[in-house]
Amino acid sequence: MSSFRSPTEALQAHSPIAADGLPEAQAVFHGVDEAVWIEVIRKMDEVYNDLLQYEVALEQKNAALEDSQQFIESVLASMSDILIVCNRHGAIQEVNDSLRRFIGQDETVLYGRPVCELFADDVSRQRARDFFSAARPASVQDCELLISGRDGNSLPVSLNCTPRLSGTGKLVGMVLTGRPVGELRRAYHALRQAHEDLKRTQQQLLQAEKMASLGRLVAGVAHELNNPISFVLGNVLAIRRYAARLQSYLDAVHSDACVRSPALEAMRQDLRIDRILEDITPLLDGMTEGAERTRDIVDGLKRFSAVDRSADEPVNLAEVLARAVRWVTRAAMQGFRVTVDLPQELPIIGSSGQMQQVLMNLVQNARDATAGGEAPTLEISAERCNGTVILSFVDNGPGIAEANLPRLFDPFFTTKPVGQGTGLGLSISYGIVERHGGKLEAANRPGGGAVFTLTLPLAPV
CATH class of the missing domain: 3.30.565.10 (Histidine kinase-like ATPase, C-terminal domain)
Known part of the structure; x- marks a missing residue:
């Protein structure tokens, strides 16, 4: 794994043999105290161990850096919104796959190109230049611009522009993110439609509950009305029978010459008995018709009530x-x-x-x-x-x-x-x-x- 060698191995590899059979290094330091030599070797071993640790840490950091880079690349590739990274002069430094698919151009063509050239009309291009005109540009939210899509189509995009700063707080560029307005409009329309449907359903439920309560009330009233209507119809039938009997009796009384008297005739004329007898039948017919119409209305109310809704x-x-x-x-x-x-x-x-x-x-x-x-x-x-x-x-x-x-x-x-x-x-x-x-x-x-x-x-x- 490591490309380093221990101090002893390095010394043996680079120390030629002197004429007396000793390594040249030993010949050079022949007069040096052995304790000093041991201390030098120990220090060299410590430096070697430190280098090994630095190499292991460097390899771990490189692996972590590769993982982070792969993660960032996968996130950028998965974004549905477009992403453009520019330097502070407006030159494109990085884009994601969504933008490349949106405009139909390869990243090699886009790198270094002014970002304003991506837009379709003069107004949008000028607005894009304004993003970079100030010494300290401010963030821009929901700016709708026309971008040149594939096949030359102009498509509206809602852009957000945010300054990109270095670790020391210095402006190094801008980050632009955006989404096609057509998708936003469809999502807004679907949300609004769902909201309207919900309000309509709530009102219908409220009205349905009111109508159900009214229906129960109407059903109860209709049930209560049935009893007096039945009394009226029954009494009318009885009065018809009684009127017929009274008519027969009066005709018999006034037709009998023996009993007939001028006083009874005068009383009959004064009381308008004949007129009353003529009116009884139409009056009873009107009462019957009114009661039957009331009964029909009650039946209609019962059908309108909550019983069959x-x-x-x-x-x-x-x-x-x-x-x-x-x-x-x-x-x-x-x-x-x-x-x-x-x-x-x-x-x-x-x-x-x-x-x-x-x-x-x-x-x-x-x-x-x-x-x-x-x-x-x-x-x-x-x-x-x-x-x-x-x-x-x-x-x-x-x-x-x-x-x-x-x-x-x-x-x-x-x-x-x-x-x-x-x-x-x-x-x-x-x-x-x-x-x-x-x-x-x-x-x-x-x-x-x-x-x-x-x-x-x-x-x-």
Whole structure:
């Protein structure tokens, strides 16, 4: 391992034999005291041992230096960001594989080349020169410059520039690191989209919880209303029977000539008994119709409640739409006209309550959009296409501003005045439709007005 030899070996190798048979060195120092000679040999051995230790330490440091160099080279080769090391005059001293792949040039061409020549336009080249213009340049963060990529393409890169100092604090150069802005933009877009999706999901969960609580309340109210409605309908039936019996009795009394008297006739005229008997039947019919309509409303509330909001069951979309239109138009202003052109059967699989919520929201938005216009109208039509049903809601309102179309289904976005809209209706409807495997879209029609298109998969036959 070692190239050194001991002092004794060296002395024997370099001491020629004198004429008297003694080594020449011994002949020269023949008159020297033997103790001095031994001390010299001992000192030489110590120096030799020190040299051996220095050689071992040097070899260990060389091995560590090689390991460090290999580690640094592997790190530089693995970096996805570009790296450029320059001297204080801006000449390239070192680059990594990412830059070489990015610009399509070999390192032998890049070494010693001014770093400003890597950039594509005059503005970027001048900005790169400014990095080295000051006597003590400052760090630069997120500076977007155009760099000349392979095949002559100009690619935006976000650069960070940091001064490189010697051990004594003297400026020796600059280190530039950067990442293609396209990747940053894609990552930012993905992060923003994930954030928007998270906010939308949070709002939908919050609204779903509110709607679930409202649904439970409505279900309880509907259950409580059923009892008095049953009493009313039952009593109306009883009154009908009693009225028929009273009518028969009165007719019998006043038709009997023996019992008939002028006083009874006068009383009958004063009390308007005949008028009352004529009105009883229409009054009872109105009470029956009102009670039955109330019962239908209660049934609709029960279907709208949380009992079936998550149930997947066969649903006739035509019936749900008819119910939604009926509910909205009853509370609409005078003159709002809805025309519906649907087949009698539009079977889908899903939740009747959730779909009624979506359809009511679309009809109500059309009602609000056409308010104040002449002859407010909403036209609803359906089309079957490749196993789906496409419902179109076309109104004759002012339409949707182009700037608002991309944000129409965002949570809390609304064009209605404060206090008239929460901005959650369309967002929740969009989520419900997606959960049913469909899509909800909005656009403006060329002739004016808005068009909402609801696409849902039909139930398999």
